[in-house]
Amino acid sequence: MSWKNWGTRVALLAMLATAPVTSAMAAEEQNVKTLVEVFTQIVDSHYSQPDEDKILAGAIRGMLETLGDPHTNYMTPKEYTDFVGGINQSYAGIGVSLQHAEDGSLLVSNAHAGSPAAEAGLQKGDRIVQVDDLIVTGDNRDTAVTRMRGPADSQVTVQVVRGGERLTRTLTRKEIHLPTVVSHRMENGIGYIGIYSFGEGTSYEVKKELTKLEQAGVKGLIVDVRGNGGGYVVSALAIADLFLSEGILLYAHDENGEKMALEADADASNLPLTVLVDGSSASASEILAGAFQKAGRAKLVGEQTYGKGTMQSPSELPNGGYLKVSVDRWEFRDGTNNDQVGLTPDVRLSRPEAVLNAAEQLLLPDRRQLLLFDRQTGAAMVNGYELTDAPALVRENGRLYLPLRYTMESLGAQVNWLSGTGEVAFELDGRSVRLHAGSGSLSVDGRPVTAEQPVLSVDGSTYLSADAVQAITGLPVLVTDKHVSVESN
Template structure:
């Protein structure tokens, strides 16, 4: 019933706009003012043929109904209904507040408690706790299951992230499941700065000195962080590097491309195709990493992380080790509206450098091992075993 109401309201709005345009067209066009061409008038006639009856319904309600339409509710339903009419699983409408949260998620700092969230087997788990953040200080641990935020159940990673984030200085209450026990924690949000790239030195059994780089997600500045991590490890004279994009959900496409460019010689990184079939190719500039490396992947490696891993594999920069990736091979655009709200929708599909599609298919690794054993296998491979 609610969906039908939303569809009707969408049509009402279109019909109302159409009628206004038609009135303008006939008043100025037919009277010879020369404002609109005959082609434009035919265009508005066509709109009226499609949506005019809904305007008439709207007019009758306005003139005769005992009840008035709630304009704020109408606008919210209309915006959501337009998005829901798309067969696009990634399309979404954000009101002003939600869009501000979305922007913070991909910025270098944000207001929150300092955790990242992942979904495993239908459960929402804490995937990472930022050092010295409110979550760590409050005793939250990797693997804690999130049951609710501020008394409300959460249903997805995005839902949990949006509810946990908020204005610095405000409190948030998390109900967790840990070791079979329910735990309730109240934390105060604060400005959190987290590097999207971590690095450290590893020592192999044969005495070789290796490096490890973890890319948690691709946001503004990730490629610069990766470059700095590479330089730090090379200054330490490592002989090889394990690059880990397991559980990396993606993020900003261009950052994924830039990170691949840091590693690869001249060649294609990515092929994009829009709804008109027009293709765009991203290429590496030829200045590549001067060390041996492998890339770890799993079923939660998605989107921009798959762009990165796929480019490495096809260009034979390094072996992929782990499990088949998620398979999100489409790109979304976000358009901001005048009132501060925004909407996201799929605008392009991307392909590996050799033209292979990955959407709903994923990327098969060169060496298949369970995700939990991928790091050990990567170290062995770089150690010559």
């Protein structure tokens, strides 16, 4: 079945779901009467004179809790309006785009022009570490994002870390209206399309920006769905179909539970493609990224995705609220599902500022990588891109040492710590590297590196000597009074 026909069918079923379910009420008349009787007695008889709307909402949420499904939920009319507004990038908040930082905080990737964040001086590279009284961690980042939104003209206080300085800013929220898609042509001839959310018109925006980039002669394309929590499934399928000319995009199920293969149409762009993902890439983002990865159309770069493999349909209730119910658990073309697991990137990197460069390297494999440390300011750049939070270089016994993970991830290597062994393994430019942080041993392609003390541990962090970095990259590390530069083939 074409995904377009399925999308029309899903829309019709969603509309039918808003009709009164009289047959179900008749079949479960006794249970319904019991529920109404409990509601009535509580509202009429309890000494506290409880609010009817709160009792109703509590009853609904109590029923939903028995499902053990966090994505099936009840929303008040305002909550539903906010939900739809968020999907379409229209909401009241502070106006920032965010990514996951390695330390568990939220990294500002953009403070949108004219937004409260921009007016308060928030900048790209700032790390949001606290929202009001909530200290941001890797486990509550989604809650922190929600707290930054709220009624227009209300205030929220955020604490950010910039360099080594901690700043506190109180911002007044206002209505934010942003596009769901941004794009530009990068200097190296690669195109970039960032998708913030899968709104009603997102697939049309992507198609328009793709046409512009193809007319500009780009050699490849990076699609960025980091921080994108999803939206309309049909929108994700339409975008996948822009790049896949055949095969199955997704398996869905009809009302009888029968599996349906949703297939791509014939016409598609043949641009080489990579996709950027992180822990907030969820739902429709995972459908898009998974469709590409399972078809071998694109490699994923970044972090393990969120892991939401179910589809929801909202229906309006008589009181004006909405019930959002999980109506399907989809499958990718290989029969797998990502629910509570997520998608594993082909190149897994923990530092968000290294991800874009790694994706470019996949599209331009013959390009040399240049990492530059500024010894005077402490800043770092890779191929002209400014990096954040560069660790200080270390000098020990007359030798210069560079931070292992920061240096190698910036050059595009996936650095893996082997559990329980104290060893680190990665590949760079086809060279296989292994080192032991405790003993300080280092080998490249199985051959020991004979440089004196190639590995150094400082306060729990691992550093490589300039000679060791040179042995790994095959190119000299150039050191001047102003800069340290590292190249790889």
